[in-house]
Amino acid sequence: MANRLRLKRRVSGNAGAPATLLNGECAVNEIDNVVWYGKGLGQDGNATSVIAIGGDGVFATKSYVTSAVAAVDVSGQLASYLTTANAATTYLTISSASSTYLSQASASSTYAPLASPSFTSSPTTPNVTAGDSSTKIANTSFVMTAVANLVASAPEALNTLNELATALGNDASFSTTISTSIGGKLAKASNLSDLVDAATARTNLGLGTMATQAASNVNITGGSIDNLVIDSGTF
Numbered sequence: 035m036a037n038r039l040r041l042k043r044r045v046s047g048n049a050g051a052p053a054t055l056l057n058g059e060c061a062v063n064e065i066d067n068v069v070w071y072g073k074g075l076g077q078d079g080n081a082t083s084v085i086a087i088g089g090d091g092v093f094a095t096k097s098y099v100t101s102a103v104a105a106v107d108v109s110g111q112l113a114s115y116l117t118t119a120n121a122a123t124t125y126l127t128i129s130s131a132s133s134t135y136l137s138q139a140s141a142s143s144t145y146a147p148l149a150s151p152s153f154t155s156s157p158t159t160p161n162v163t164a165g166d167s168s169t170k171i172a173n174t175s176f177v178m179t180a181v182a183n184l185v186a187s188a189p190e191a192l193n194t195l196n197e198l199a200t201a202l203g204n205d206a207s208f209s210t211t212i213s214t215s216i217g218g219k220l221a222k223a224s225n226l227s228d229l230v231d232a233a234t235a236r237t238n239l240g241l242g243t244m245a246t247q248a249a250s251n252v253n254i255t256g257g258s259i260d261n262l263v264i265d266s267g268t269f
Contacts, residue, residue: 041069051084060087068092 055072072081
């Protein structure tokens, strides 16, 4: 003979939980179709609490959920939420929402897509912190501030890259050109002692050999001297 497991049950009377159950004992109330379970070990084996663990009276059935969802008046609730005083703007009224903003045609032709959107008119963005080098969108305020900081107090004639390039003679090797030019100059403190070819320099200046003679030992050969005055001095 097969063993049978039967639960304590109530077939008439009141709905609800049994007054007491033993720890681990189950009971079914057929009035409200709820399965009850005795939880926790108390005195004399009685449960410390009786909790509902199943049945139509506790958990919604599939048919109940389906009928409940079907009964929801979505359009009526939408009308209520979109025409309240707190949302009473031209963009949240039922007429504009249903005719313009919630239609597929207007969404595809009016609103930018999430991927690679192309904006028109004058869209705005929050200001980005100066110096931010992330991938955030930079608005005109951020860009103008960055340009102003770059230009700083440069004079009007030298506050663009083109003006600076013109001032440098459009020479991409300006630093090398200037270094080479400076390297060919005589040092003022050397008093011409750094001349590489002094003889050629004297020739270029029109100086003869007398320029290299000592004042106390002048030797003149050839040529002529006009208006020469020789004074032997006094005694």
